[in-house]
Amino acid sequence: MKKFMKVSAALASICMKQANIIYLSADDVVCYRINISTLSKNFQYELQEVPYYLYNAKLKRLHEFFAGRILAEAILKQHFNCSIPITSMQLKWPQWPQGFKGCISHSNQWVVVAISSQAKYLGIDLEHIVNMNFAKESIPLILTQFEQMLWWMGKARPLNFYAYITLIFSLKESLYKAVYPVVQNYIDFLEVTVVKVDVGSRMAILKFDQDIQERYSLNAEYEGFWRFCDGYVFTWVLINC
Incomplete structure (x- = not known):
């Protein structure tokens, strides 16, 4: 049985309050960005488990990873009423729920997440x-x-x-x-x-x-x-x- 990292409703709510929506040219895509350092202050004491593929990762990489996954689940909860976790403790790639396409990208202090329930394929950078x-x-x-x-x-x-x-x-x-x-x-x-x-x-x-x-x-x-x-x-x- 696959084990997944869960994001609490409280953390998802905090995340959405700190995130900024990005309006794209496609109505069926929901996209947000958030400052990684700002969000990391809220999750670093809540998340105790680290997936095995991140055991040797540096703190900066951990913050980037968790910020993206938390923002993604927060978007799913708020915009699609979906509470299915996407972060497997064994599989590296996001496990998007059936019927959804998503993508995560980060650079320096920012992370961006886009999710669609209509797209066949979706990529952001x-x-x-x-x-x-x-x-x-x-x-x-x-x-x-x-x-x-x-x-x-x-x-x-x-x-x-x-x-x-x-x-x-x-x-x-x-x-x-x-x-x-x-x-x-x-x-x-x-x-x-x-x-x-x-x-x-x-x-x-x-x-x-x-x-x-x-x-x-x-x-x-x-x-x-x-x-x-x-x-x-x-x-x-x-x-x-």
């Missing part, structure tokens, strides 16, 4: 804008030749290059998370390409390489969306069919 050194070193690892061409042609204006490469990285992360239930395998950053960037509507179109698409029976293309705020970029990919 939160990234702090990278610095100059990281951007230069990451070009050949993250950007395909076409994505580099988009930049040099000015298709991403008025974004600066640091914001652009962070955006491309984050969009790909969101897509990977969305299709992982199907793929369940590693896909390289250069095996998917952002073929269109519309800064005005904050929308992008992504395509996997043909062999990847055919191998896993993936869609021909995917739409990704984003927002910049306070030095971060938040992206999401939602697939309904």
